Amino acid sequence: MANFKRRLLCAGLAAGLLGVGPALAQGAGDYPNKPVKIIVPFTAGGLADTLARGIAQELSRDWGQQVIVENKPGANTIIAAQATATAPADGYTLMMANDPTVSSNQYLYSRLPYDPVKDFVPVVNVAETLEVLLVGPGFKGKTLQDLIAEAKANPGRVSYGTYGPGSKAHIDAEAFAQATGVKLLHVPYKGVADVIPALLSGQVQMAFTGVPPARQLVKSGQLRAIAIAAPKRSAALPDVPTFAEVGMPNFHSSAWFGLIAPAGTPKPVIDKVATSVARLIEKPDFSERYIVGVGLEPLNLGPDRFAEFLQKDRAMYAKYIKALGVKLD
CATH class of the missing domain: 3.40.190.10 (Periplasmic binding protein-like II)
Incomplete structure (x- = not known):
């Protein structure tokens, strides 16, 4: 019996070192095997909500598993961000984030109930307006x-x-x-x-x-x-x-909408969500209904490119907000 336990422990350690432990195996294989939730930080009927519901509907069909949208408006996306940051990092809670959530809030508030950089992982930046x-x-x-x-x-x-x-x-x-x-x-x-x-x-x-x-x-x-x-x-x-x-040549502004997940979400899960959403963005009928056809500009940036985008976005807001002198606390 002792030998069996030692063999089982060694097998578990080997699986962990190879990156195919239980969470990752699930992420690479049967994810999702229960409903997935997309948290939207705004009221129903708005731009982020409509885009999230379009994605949820299509992913439900593609995955054969229900994807639901939950609206948590208020506090400049802070309520929704905190709910996402504290959710289990298993891929079953995502957030349709935008600029304030992970870029500008950290410069607008002296303290936040979440860390915009450490508490999330970028999944896919969908579009901008x-x-x-x-x-x-x-x-x-x-x-x-x-x-x-x-x-x-x-x-x-x-x-x-x-x-x-x-x-x-x-x-x-x-x-x-x-x-x-x-x-x-x-x-x-x-x-x-x-x-x-x-x-x-x-x-x-x-x-x-x-x-x-x-x-x-x-x-x-x-x-x-x-x-x-x-x-x-x-x-x-x-x-x-x-x-x-x-008469105002230097006045430019756009806003983005992208999916993020709690930090620690298994990479295979992140990759699956990003790949699935990327396919949607490239589908002409989806794009016409939810992106180009309504006036959005497609971005379709996967995890790595989204992370690079966020670095530049945060730097821009740090400079921009300091110059404006806007503070919310």
């Missing part, structure tokens, strides 16, 4: 200069909606205010799905959002797009000028 400056139907001006003039004539009275303090929309609006010398009023909401109705009803006068949620409303004339914060015009909104075309 160009940012567009919108005004509601109550704004009578037509150009960027009209908006700036209105804000200068009424300091602190022109309001802008965002999906939370420290969000991309908040940072963009503060950068815009600093660059143009105006004072604006910040009105935070839980998600972009709340910002759009606020614009339409006149609760706020302006907002920065991604192109997809604004696209149809701009085309129908319900909202006006003043400018695209990109080096070139968007194919989704070809009639909207860039900031460079209307």
